Amino acid sequence: MAEQQLNIKLTPEVAEGTYSNMAIISHSSSEFLIDFVRMVPGIKDANVKSRIILAPEHAKRLLFALQDNLAKYENQYGNIQIAGAPAKGSTIPMSFGGGEA
Numbered sequence: 001m002a003e004q005q006l007n008i009k010l011t012p013e014v015a016e017g018t019y020s021n022m023a024i025i026s027h028s029s030s031e032f033l034i035d036f037v038r039m040v041p042g043i044k045d046a047n048v049k050s051r052i053i054l055a056p057e058h059a060k061r062l063l064f065a066l067q068d069n070l071a072k073y074e075n076q077y078g079n080i081q082i083a084g085a086p087a088k089g090s091t092i093p094m095s096f097g098g099g100e101a
Contacts, residue, residue, distance in 0.1 A: 018049045032059040 020036035027033065032054045039046040054062065074080060 020049055022046065024048075027056075027059075031055060 018036065018038075020038055022037040022039050024035040024037060025032065026035075034052045034054070035048045036050045036052070037046045038049050070080070
């Protein structure tokens with residue numbers, strides 16, 4: 001069977017990206033939702049800038065890809081420090097959703 005090549009197109013608007021400083025993750029039995037939010041200091045309302053909906057298998061693939069890329073980043077630039085974070089291996093005391101979508 002011949003391997004098909006996938007041509008991925010990136011429009012200029014999407015290439016600019018969207019800044020997010022918070023993510024809210026929730027799930028149902030069939031999908032994961034990741035809402036990317038931009039919070040602004042002094043403003044109590046925060047807008048969802050983008051929502052990504054993934055099948056559970058793709059969510060796990062994203063997890064593995066992020067772990068791989070974080071390891072490569074830290075090997076090159078050093079450990080990423082998170083202010084107020086617990087020691088490595090501890091549970092992060094922050095809710096990223098996790099409830100039913």
